[in-house]
Amino acid sequence: MTVPGPIDPPARLLMGPGPISAYPSVLRAMSAPLVGQYDPFMTAMMNETQQLYRGVWATANEATLLVDGTSRSGIEAALVSLLRPGDRVLVPVFGRFGHLLAEIAERAMAEVHTIETDWGQVFPVSVIEEAIVRVKPAVLALVHGDTSTTMAQPLDEIGALCARHGVLFYSDATASLGGNAFETDAWGLDAATAGLQKCLGGPSGSSPITLSERAVEVIRSRGRVEAGIREDGDPQASDFIRSNYFDLGMILDYWGPRRLNHHTEATSMLYAARECARLMLIEGRAQAIARHRLAGAAMLAGVQALGLGVFGDIAHKMNNVVAVEIPERVNGDAVRAMLLDDFGIEIGTSFGPLHGRVWRIGTMGYNARPDAVYTTLAALEAALRRFGVPVPSGGGVQAASDVYRAG
Amino acid sequence: MTVPGPIDPPARLLMGPGPISAYPSVLRAMSAPLVGQYDPFMTAMMNETQQLYRGVWATANEATLLVDGTSRSGIEAALVSLLRPGDRVLVPVFGRFGHLLAEIAERAMAEVHTIETDWGQVFPVSVIEEAIVRVKPAVLALVHGDTSTTMAQPLDEIGALCARHGVLFYSDATASLGGNAFETDAWGLDAATAGLQKCLGGPSGSSPITLSERAVEVIRSRGRVEAGIREDGDPQASDFIRSNYFDLGMILDYWGPRRLNHHTEATSMLYAARECARLMLIEGRAQAIARHRLAGAAMLAGVQALGLGVFGDIAHKMNNVVAVEIPERVNGDAVRAMLLDDFGIEIGTSFGPLHGRVWRIGTMGYNARPDAVYTTLAALEAALRRFGVPVPSGGGVQAASDVYRAG
Numbered sequence: 044m045t046v047p048g049p050i051d052p053p054a055r056l057l058m059g060p061g062p063i064s065a066y067p068s069v070l071r072a073m074s075a076p077l078v079g080q081y082d083p084f085m086t087a088m089m090n091e092t093q094q095l096y097r098g099v100w101a102t103a104n105e106a107t108l109l110v111d112g113t114s115r116s117g118i119e120a121a122l123v124s125l126l127r128p129g130d131r132v133l134v135p136v137f138g139r140f141g142h143l144l145a146e147i148a149e150r151a152m153a154e155v156h157t158i159e160t161d162w163g164q165v166f167p168v169s170v171i172e173e174a175i176v177r178v179k180p181a182v183l184a185l186v187h188g189d190t191s192t193t194m195a196q197p198l199d200e201i202g203a204l205c206a207r208h209g210v211l212f213y214s215d216a217t218a219s220l221g222g223n224a225f226e227t228d229a230w231g232l233d234a235a236t237a238g239l240q241k242c243l244g245g246p247s248g249s250s251p252i253t254l255s256e257r258a259v260e261v262i263r264s265r266g267r268v269e270a271g272i273r274e275d276g277d278p279q280a281s282d283f284i285r286s287n288y289f290d291l292g293m294i295l296d297y298w299g300p301r302r303l304n305h306h307t308e309a310t311s312m313l314y315a316a317r318e319c320a321r322l323m324l325i326e327g328r329a330q331a332i333a334r335h336r337l338a339g340a341a342m343l344a345g346v347q348a349l350g351l352g353v354f355g356d357i358a359h360k361m362n363n364v365v366a367v368e369i370p371e372r373v374n375g376d377a378v379r380a381m382l383l384d385d386f387g388i389e390i391g392t393s394f395g396p397l398h399g400r401v402w403r404i405g406t407m408g409y410n411a412r413p414d415a416v417y418t419t420l421a422a423l424e425a426a427l428r429r430f431g432v433p434v435p436s437g438g439g440v441q442a443a444s445d446v447y448r449a450g
Numbered sequence: 451m452t453v454p455g456p457i458d459p460p461a462r463l464l465m466g467p468g469p470i471s472a473y474p475s476v477l478r479a480m481s482a483p484l485v486g487q488y489d490p491f492m493t494a495m496m497n498e499t500q501q502l503y504r505g506v507w508a509t510a511n512e513a514t515l516l517v518d519g520t521s522r523s524g525i526e527a528a529l530v531s532l533l534r535p536g537d538r539v540l541v542p543v544f545g546r547f548g549h550l551l552a553e554i555a556e557r558a559m560a561e562v563h564t565i566e567t568d569w570g571q572v573f574p575v576s577v578i579e580e581a582i583v584r585v586k587p588a589v590l591a592l593v594h595g596d597t598s599t600t601m602a603q604p605l606d607e608i609g610a611l612c613a614r615h616g617v618l619f620y621s622d623a624t625a626s627l628g629g630n631a632f633e634t635d636a637w638g639l640d641a642a643t644a645g646l647q648k649c650l651g652g653p654s655g656s657s658p659i660t661l662s663e664r665a666v667e668v669i670r671s672r673g674r675v676e677a678g679i680r681e682d683g684d685p686q687a688s689d690f691i692r693s694n695y696f697d698l699g700m701i702l703d704y705w706g707p708r709r710l711n712h713h714t715e716a717t718s719m720l721y722a723a724r725e726c727a728r729l730m731l732i733e734g735r736a737q738a739i740a741r742h743r744l745a746g747a748a749m750l751a752g753v754q755a756l757g758l759g760v761f762g763d764i765a766h767k768m769n770n771v772v773a774v775e776i777p778e779r780v781n782g783d784a785v786r787a788m789l790l791d792d793f794g795i796e797i798g799t800s801f802g803p804l805h806g807r808v809w810r811i812g813t814m815g816y817n818a819r820p821d822a823v824y825t826t827l828a829a830l831e832a833a834l835r836r837f838g839v840p841v842p843s844g845g846g847v848q849a850a851s852d853v854y855r856a857g
Binding site: 063072076080082084095270272283324 | 451453454456457458459460461462464466468469470471472475477478479480481482483484485486487489491495498501502505518519520521522523526530546547548549550552553554556557558559598645647653654655676677678679690691692693694695696697711712713714715716717718719721722724725728731732790796801802
């Protein structure tokens with residue numbers, strides 16, 4: 044074959060539901076030279092990254108670390124480590140990613156119970172409690188923000204509920220962390236996982252995870268050190284975790300003082316993850332979330348001022364993504380193609396029941412910025428006009444700008 | 451907490467068993483901007499990366515792709531996808547990573563059969579055949595190069611053997627690919643996996659994998675499209691793969707023409723993986739392997755000329771790593787610390803039975819270069835002298851240089 048040249052991506056403003064354009068300094072961090080996996084600098088960076096993510100997660104959890112893979116690697120690590128085969132798990136499903144949690148739990152041979160609500164809605168706490176009482180699960184697995192519907196499930200009362208019923212509380216915060224309130228300790232979470240490619244403003248490929256002491260106890264009770272590095276006295280539980288890669292006990296031993304070799308940490312992704320957290324904490328956690336709230340409000344006002352409908356229960360919409368109804372007689376994919384080809388702007392398509400019905404427009408991480416919001420709205424207005432949709436001239440940008448000016 | 455500054459690693463020449471210093475252009479590739487996961491540029495890069503890795507693996511396998519995780523993510527994906535619970539697998543163990551294959555297979559609930567040989571040796575084909583006849587496994591899982599012992603198991607006759615006995619042949623080529631001959635098709639492999647952080651000269655975090663048609667058939671027979679994106683007519687095998695993340699059928703559907711959403715591809719790691727393959731093919735596969743052979747021979751001659759013993763059956767040593775016996779009365783870790791602290795050079799320690807007995811010195815990827823070999827030998831000579839070991843002055847560099855001059 045003719046060997047191609049170096050990578051040279053086209054200019055893109057990524058305004059979909061993620062991945063989004065990474066912060067420039069996150070991209071730069073990944074080009075830093077590698078060091079050995081037990082270099083004092085490397086272990087110091089691992090420790091520092093843990094500490095940074097305690098800030099991101101708003102937790103004192105010692106067990107705060109990264110899983111080396113995309114966001115669903117963190118989900119699978121949490122579920123396969125917390126759920127013994129045959130354990131009951133309750134998964135309230137309010138979008139595609141609830142189905143994913145159920146799927147992963149089923150493959151982990153848990154007994155999966157789901158409750159469902161209509162797309163565009165979230166669950167009242169009472170409905171979740173009722174299901175907990177009925178199912179008596181070992182684990183409640185609940186998506187926080189589901190980009191498929193743009194909804195954010197309120198979690199603030201769920202932890203106390205789970206504690207009352209002796210249920211471990213896991214949440215998938217992939218789409219929400221960093222752009223929406225998320226209080227690991229205050230909300231009583233036992234486990235939560237995320238990815239870098241949404242509000243944290245990095246590339247996919249590293250999954251931050253945090254575990255309460257109660258979760259660590261469950262994981263430790265299934266402890267098994269792998270053959271080849273096992274020593275006398277190492278635990279050898281018979282109900283060991285049915286994955287080596289996702290055995291959080293071994294991953295904890297690698298990140299912990301014992302530094303027991305498991306995988307070789309993905310150094311460049313660690314650098315990226317560290318930089319994502321660093322940027323968020325320099326900005327301030329509350330400030331970063333407020334910036335997402337403002338960008339989301341501006342984008343929402345903008346698309347509404349263009350005369351477009353918005354899907355779902357807006358009171359429960361995530362800050363960082365909006366589902367915009369595609370006007371009748373408009374080919375949604377053709378509009379998206381025009382935005383990409385003519386403007387270099389990507390907005391998202393949709394899954395399942397919303398496929399062909401809505402575009403999903405994100406404002407997250409680096410791109411939760413006024414210029415990104417205005418540019419996207421101006422381009423969308425131009426594209427809609429090109430496709431014959433009557434739109435008020437300048438209305439989208441004007442409305443978004445009003446939101447920003449009102450602050 | 452005080453938020454720390456940007457990442458700023460110390461200067462390091464990584465001459466251990468991996469990870470090693472990445473090629474500068476691989477580091478640069480990771481700082482390229484992100485694009486959306488279904489951007490035509492992204493899918494073109496995925497296709498191009500597959501084609502590049504067909505060159506790296508010396509295969510025509512359509513199913514040649516990346517698993518998003520460290521090298522053991524590729525191993526687990528292969529084993530959990532190929533092995534049904536209860537299937538017999540034969541694992542010949544000649545070092546730590548054979549134990550790892552057995553461990554991963556056991557966690558996948560396979561019936562694991564191992565044979566072992568002494569560390570520092572490889573298996574005669576006849577011994578493997580005998581075990582195949584006795585065990586009648588569904589899969590033979592065999593490490594190619596095991597860095598724990600530095601041995602490379604000859605694989606060239608194993609594929610035909612497996613074909614005769616109706617056994618699927620998987621090999622873990624993490625440590626060997628790119629620096630030693632590896633002929634996926636000519637050697638009759640059904641599955642092989644690797645990582646970037648050894649001879650391919652990239653960071654840990656992406657696992658190249660290639661699968662024969664026979665392997666794909668097995669995987670397809672267990673096909674299951676996950677809940678949430680499943681459509682009418684999609685397969686729903688009852689003996690589905692017991693992992694979502696490592697379900698190679700779904701990963702193939704994501705990389706294939708259907709582009710069915712699974713994970714969000716780790717874009718920056720894809721850029722890195724693409725660049726690793728690109729560099730190898732620009733150099734030429736045979737030339738890259740020859741460069742590793744020469745660097746390995748030079749390092750071997752150099753340490754021997756310093757009066758140091760070498761562990762294992764040198765005739766079967768991998769090109770890219772040598773196990774050097776620590777002289778008596780020398781504290782191996784103190785020498786390593788001096789190399790790291792005074793020279794910025796990392797060499798490796800060892801696992802299991804070799805712990806404290808040998809250093810492992812690598813010459814791979816970017817660092818399979820004369821200057822890296824000479825610098826390491828000069829520093830090692832200085833360190834040994836500092837620790838009171840009598841060493842012939844300049845002998846190590848001289849001997850290595852003689853090897854390079856003889857070409």
